Amino acid sequence: MHRRPILTISAGRPAGGGDLSVLGRLLVAGIGAAAARYALHEIRTSPAAPALERTNFRGRTVTLAAGPALAVGAAGAATAGATSVPAGAATLVAGLGAGAVGLYDDVVGARPEQKAAKGFAGHLAALRQGRVTAGLVKIAGVGAAGLAAAVLLSADPRVAGHPRRQRQGALGRGVDVLLGAGVVAGTANLVNLLDLRPGRALKSGLLLGAPLTAGGHGGIAAGAVGAAAGLLPVDLDEDVMLGDSGANALGALLGVALAARTGPVGRAGLLAVLAGLTAVSEKVSFTSVIANTPGLRELDALGRRTD
Secondary structure, rough: OOOOOOOOOOOOOOOOOOOOEEEEEHHHHOOOOOOOOHHHHHHHHOOOOHHHEEEEEOOOOOEHHHHHHHHHHHHHHHOOOOOOOOHHHHHHHHHHHHHHHHHHHHHHOOOHOOOOHHHHHHHHHHHHHOOOOOOOOHHHHHHHHHHHHHHOOOOHHHHHHOOHHHHHHHHHHHHHHHHHHHHHHHHHHHHHOOOOOOOOOHHHHHHHHHHHHHHHHHHHHHHHHHHHOOOOOOOOOEOOHHHHHHHHHHHHHHHHHHHHHHHHHHHHHHHHHHHHHHHHOOOHHHHHHHHOOOOOHHHOOOOOOOO
């Protein structure tokens, strides 16, 4: 028997329970947008607000408050849209966990002694010298959040209860969990890699997340998509910046939505794509690729201020 969604929306749940209906998913998306905007206002007016001010690529003063605001709003709404307690717990852990370690890197990683280490190779080089960088803490933290989310998903009968998976045995289920963890962490990292221009990470999240709102576990994606849409205007206006906190949280939540609806083969395929893109990013500038590709260039600039 399917468990009821954590958010009980009588008008938005199909007869017999299960995934939210279209109305329910729209409501979850709306909750995500409202929650993210509310959280942004609260963080911007808090005593911690001055510590979150940064200078963007054009020299404008922006605030990183959008990062934790998105993490809280998206994770809360996505959890409400989950179809079971295990899936909801996985969503909450992934979103808040990735957002928290991302915020740590945003704050601590801005210190002068931390800025020398760039990319995964740079963080490993610093570790060999006996220094633990904020970026390495973030990488480990996102990985841990992804692993915890994958373990929780494995307890969901709608994800792990398929007869084919039951016959896998302990080793097969362990591999499936590791693949799921890789999908969650890899998607979080990919969205973060794209967060180099106003609105780019949120647009990428919307393009990836919108199709995921349909089908199984669509309520999880709906919460993340709603929060991203709610913050997109102020990001494009260069009033705020997502930072690692927001980008990692958005990617991790979409990673949960992907992992929840795919089996071992699907997860392996997704992980291969994510690993390939991450490896390419160490050698190729995504910003240059976008700028030199018609269609991508115009989509990337759409809505962004020009003054």
